[in-house]
Amino acid sequence: MNEDEVEGVAIANLIGMDERSVVGWVYRWNTGALAVMxxxxxxxxxxxxxPDLSDAEKREIDFGGLTQIPRRDSWQDQS
Structure with a gap:
């Protein structure tokens, strides 16, 4: 990584509720921050x-919140 530019590397796959689909990725930026894409x-x-993340990494990306995202069909019910 070039230290003059902000760059990220995927460090984990986010797996959907079907237990097999990759629905997103966790990136670690060269600044040390984590982000979800x-x-x-x-x-x-x-x-x-x-792979599994540490407890501190899970807190940083609010993994608990990611497991509580409403189902898409429930979004339509709110319209």
């Missing part, structure tokens, strides 16, 4: 990350 379908409920 979603696939083209946007935020979805997550069941786990592979």
């Amino acid at each position: 979603w696939d083209v379908n946007g935020p979805q409920r997550v069941s786990k990350c592979l």
Whole structure:
């Protein structure tokens, strides 16, 4: 990584509720920060990350919140 530019590397896959689909990725930036990037379908409920992250890393990306994202069909009910 070039220290003059902000760059990120994917460090984990976010796995959907079907336990097999990759719905997003966790990136570690050269600044040390972590961030979530979603696939083209946007935020979805997550069941786990592979490889597993440390408890501190999970807190940084609010993994608990990622496991509570409403189902898409429930969003339509709110319209």
